[in-house]
Amino acid sequence: MSVAIIVASRHGSTREIAEEMARCLRHHGIGSTLYEAGEPVNLRGRTGVIIGSAVYMGRWLKEARTFVDEHQEELRQRPVWLFSSGPVGVNATNQTIDEVMLTELVTHSGALGHQTFLGKLDPSQLSRSERLLTRIVHAPEGDFRDFDAIDAWTEEIARTLLSDRITE
Numbered sequence: 233m234s235v236a237i238i239v240a241s242r243h244g245s246t247r248e249i250a251e252e253m254a255r256c257l258r259h260h261g262i263g264s265t266l267y268e269a270g271e272p273v274n275l276r277g278r279t280g281v282i283i284g285s286a287v288y289m290g291r292w293l294k295e296a297r298t299f300v301d302e303h304q305e306e307l308r309q310r311p312v313w314l315f316s317s318g319p320v321g322v323n324a325t326n327q328t329i330d331e332v333m334l335t336e337l338v339t340h341s342g343a344l345g346h347q348t349f350l351g352k353l354d355p356s357q358l359s360r361s362e363r364l365l366t367r368i369v370h371a372p373e374g375d376f377r378d379f380d381a382i383d384a385w386t387e388e389i390a391r392t393l394l395s396d397r398i399t400e
């Protein structure tokens with residue numbers, strides 16, 4: 233059993249979330265390949281697919297949106313899960329993600345679910361314009377990623393894939 237994880241990350245924190253998912257799947261005996269959105273992906277033989285992106289200005293990064301757009305047919309033939317990494321701060325909610333875009337992503341991929349995880353904002357990694365923008369909106373700085381929540385979500389996926397309902 234093998235899962236493809238496709239991730240779009242600008243500053244690396246969403247990629248680390250995807251790496252944690254790969255570790256968690258391995259712990260449950262499920263192999264996976266991690267791809268950067270934008271590089272060629274072979275979905276043949278994949279039992280399931282996880283696609284995630286960092287959120288910037290309310291939207292997934294373009295490469296991840298394009299991936300979903302261009303692989304709709306293949307995605308609908310297997311279980312797909314989506315995740316977003318974005319809101320920063322302890323009281324953040326997923327209201328900072330464009331709901332129309334999200335609905336489109338779910339519809340086009342046939343995803344079984346979408347999960348938002350808190351992200352990370354490290355000013356030393358940002359470009360000058362990004363730093364300016366995050367200062368203007370008083371975005372909280374820090375690493376708010378909850379790896380227990382990430383593991384719990386991935387374990388749920390592992391359970392679904394290992395259950396009788398999903399056959400290779």
Ligand SMILES: Cc1cc2nc3c(=O)[nH]c(=O)nc-3n(C[C@H](O)[C@H](O)[C@H](O)COP(=O)(O)O)c2cc1C
Nearest residue numbers: 241242243244245246286287289290318319351352
């Ligand atoms: C310029 C800028 C704009 C952002 N806009 C949003 C946003 O609209 N919604 C949101 O939830 N998070 C937003 N974020 C937070 C990022 O999604 C968060 O920092 C994420 O963890 C970055 O992931 P990456 O390290 O994989 O690029 C923004 C961050 C920056 C620097």
